Amino acid sequence: MPYFENCIGAIDETHIGARVPPELQVAYIGRYGTPTQNIMAVCDFNMCFTFVLAGWEGSTHDSRIFQRALMKPSYHFLFPPTGKILITKLEKFKKEY
Template sequence: MQLCNADDFGISQQTAGRVISQTLDALATPAFLGRYIKFPRIQAEIQEKQADFREIANFPGIVGVIDGTHVRIVAPIEYEAEYVNRKNYHSLNIQVVFDAQYRILDVVARWPGSVHDSRIWNECGLKRKFERGVIPGGCHLLGDSGYPCQPWLLTPYLQPRNVAQEAYNRAHKRTRLVVERGGFMFCMARFE
């Protein structure tokens, strides 16, 4: 990526790397993140997000869908093996929470590709906010089976035992996949 950007703008790879790093640092400032990437805390915002999700598959209480995606990177010199993911390429594992309109509510973009989604969740600030009650009760995220089922993070039944659990899984999958696929496709299209 740096070589392409360097060639496109007639600058060296080192300069491209420095510009990319400075840009990412600027985007990661609390002022920027707080303005554009924020998890709802006001009841009206929460209810709006829950209504948007309910329209997809009548799944109540959902404010966001969480998932990880691997972004391919050039192999780093240090700790190279940690960046090799399960598909055997170097990546960062980026955790994103989307709302039903594909807006990013939370993002964690610092983990090597070998790190599992559940570890990223277990160590992220959003989980701590749920645990401490900073996020109001009644707010839930939907995650795939790679995440632990928790009061605020709903995952599918691995082996549904009755009709109600099967219906739950169908609504869960439909809601989650609509947002995951659309959200990640929307993001990738914006940054290509």
């Protein structure tokens, strides 16, 4: 497919249920109304994860996690080689921090 010839993978976030102490639950309650963790992951076209960033509170916006992954060297985000891209959703770029 010519639309994806330079694409090396996809990036997205997902929420998983979290068990947190009652005093921390407010920060972990996201769009589903229950405590969750927001996890960002990148996978290649072999369905293998190439990057995972877990542990964010469920109330954290996807764009904040994406921005931090790009800006914080200790996360070791794997930037695509020159001329290659990762596909994602536009929602990551709708909110600025």
